[in-house]
Amino acid sequence: MSTHQTQNPELAVVIGGGIVGVCCALYLQREGFQVTLVDPAAPGDSTAKWSCGQMAVSEVIPLSKPGILKKIPSWLLDQKGPLALRPSALPSMLPWFLRFVACARHSKIVEIAEAMTSLTENVYDDYAPLLEACADKTLLGQRPILEVFDSPTGISHEMPHLELRSSLGFKSEILDARAIGDLEPALAGKFRHGLLFPDWRAVSDTEGFIAALTQSFVDQGGVRVRDQVKRIDELADRASGVTLASGDRLPAQQVVVAAGTGSRQFFAQLGASIPLAGIAGYQALLPNPGVEIRHSVIYADGGFCFSPMTRGLQIGGTIEFAGPNAEPNFKRADIILEKAKRILPELQTGDFEYGVGYRPFLPDTKPVIDRSSRLANVFMAFGHGQLGLTLGATTGRLIADLIAGRTPAQDLGPFRANRFSFIGGLA
Numbered sequence: 001m002s003t004h005q006t007q008n009p010e011l012a013v014v015i016g017g018g019i020v021g022v023c024c025a026l027y028l029q030r031e032g033f034q035v036t037l038v039d040p041a042a043p044g045d046s047t048a049k050w051s052c053g054q055m056a057v058s059e060v061i062p063l064s065k066p067g068i069l070k071k072i073p074s075w076l077l078d079q080k081g082p083l084a085l086r087p088s089a090l091p092s093m094l095p096w097f098l099r100f101v102a103c104a105r106h107s108k109i110v111e112i113a114e115a116m117t118s119l120t121e122n123v124y125d126d127y128a129p130l131l132e133a134c135a136d137k138t139l140l141g142q143r144p145i146l147e148v149f150d151s152p153t154g155i156s157h158e159m160p161h162l163e164l165r166s167s168l169g170f171k172s173e174i175l176d177a178r179a180i181g182d183l184e185p186a187l188a189g190k191f192r193h194g195l196l197f198p199d200w201r202a203v204s205d206t207e208g209f210i211a212a213l214t215q216s217f218v219d220q221g222g223v224r225v226r227d228q229v230k231r232i233d234e235l236a237d238r239a240s241g242v243t244l245a246s247g248d249r250l251p252a253q254q255v256v257v258a259a260g261t262g263s264r265q266f267f268a269q270l271g272a273s274i275p276l277a278g279i280a281g282y283q284a285l286l287p288n289p290g291v292e293i294r295h296s297v298i299y300a301d302g303g304f305c306f307s308p309m310t311r312g313l314q315i316g317g318t319i320e321f322a323g324p325n326a327e328p329n330f331k332r333a334d335i336i337l338e339k340a341k342r343i344l345p346e347l348q349t350g351d352f353e354y355g356v357g358y359r360p361f362l363p364d365t366k367p368v369i370d371r372s373s374r375l376a377n378v379f380m381a382f383g384h385g386q387l388g389l390t391l392g393a394t395t396g397r398l399i400a401d402l403i404a405g406r407t408p409a410q411d412l413g414p415f416r417a418n419r420f421s422f423i424g425g426l427a
């Protein structure tokens, strides 16, 4: 990675200061660009604040697993389940769903898992230089992640996926009741079947993680502007900068769109037709839970995760297809708390905060990392679904490669924006 500085550095604007945007900004800064990062929200106050904080490096199997079609009626009927589809969302989400379901073929799952692995196998190397430049050296935790199941059936259902992950170089260990209790005393006697993912790590202050990366960017000469980008300014077939809601104009030689679900606003200018949906996930944060959970623990059958955070115990996850512009339904967070209390009756739930995040999801679970076909100096970095925290730094490195004119070490073919323009959207 070159870190050359020039007398008159080129100007770059990154639209969106979530985890993906800040990592793009940091990697462009390392290339010698003078970078401005634009976001109306405070640093850290983005979707990943309400994530589970996991560097889920082997979570490469797409959400559309085999048998998904059969499950859709139950999602519609059971709004308390881990996966829910609001009936009102069905008409607007139908085209998205058809593409999603088409990804449930075994051959497609393997293809997607291989493509995602080409990104996730680099996660720690790509974060390393960014984290080294931060004052706090403990931003990324060292503990692995556990997954627990109500019965052995859960693990046997996962077995084909574990085998695929193993063939891609990822590790997992089967845990019995004793091993679960040793690792997580609060869960002793409650679960007899579990998995350990030794190569996953967790961030315990998701808001602070992004805020610290943003501070490091500013300390190294970057500028963060709190405003919204209204449009990309154009001159012939290139961007000349961006115009903000305040009316201010920021000139730029390079522009990166990394605005999560907000990226949709720019699709016409990007010349892209991309089925990007915002899939809701809910969290309940207990500042004083009265129970110690040491690792991030996925409770597969409940569809949620216990995440020990510096600000308390966060309990959440779930997947809700609610459609665009839907109001959050915090009853889903109540349901998660109810289920968590059944597992841990001693949980103190009197004091809590609810949060919601909208995962920017494409039907094939892969992000878009590409150059605009319409504006040659505009780049796309969005659609990271359930893996944006994990893939932030890798995406930043790849965007910097594209902008610098280097051929990236990873094949970016699977992450092209135009993959949805072919018949069926799945070529």
Ligand SMILES: Cc1cc2nc3c(=O)[nH]c(=O)nc-3n(C[C@H](O)[C@H](O)[C@H](O)COP(=O)(O)OP(=O)(O)OC[C@H]3O[C@@H](n4cnc5c(N)ncnc54)[C@H](O)[C@@H]3O)c2cc1C
Pocket (backbone or CB within 6 Å): 015, 016, 017, 018, 019, 020, 021, 038, 039, 040, 041, 045, 046, 047, 048, 049, 050, 051, 052, 053, 054, 055, 056, 227, 228, 229, 230, 258, 259, 260, 261, 262, 263, 265, 280, 281, 282, 283, 316, 317, 318, 356, 357, 358, 359, 360, 381, 382, 383, 384, 385, 386, 387, 388, 389, 390, 391
């Ligand atoms: C419940 C839940 C659990 C999750 N758990 C995990 C996990 O364990 N591990 C993991 O890797 N991922 C996880 N995720 C997914 C992860 O949070 C997302 O993939 C990630 O946050 C996406 O990052 P992003 O930067 O692309 O988008 P965002 O975080 O949404 O950031 C986009 C930013 O762009 C800004 N913006 C939008 N429009 C404009 C505009 N016009 N001008 C300027 N700025 C704009 C927004 O204000 C926002 O700050 C989880 C998500 C949820 C909801």
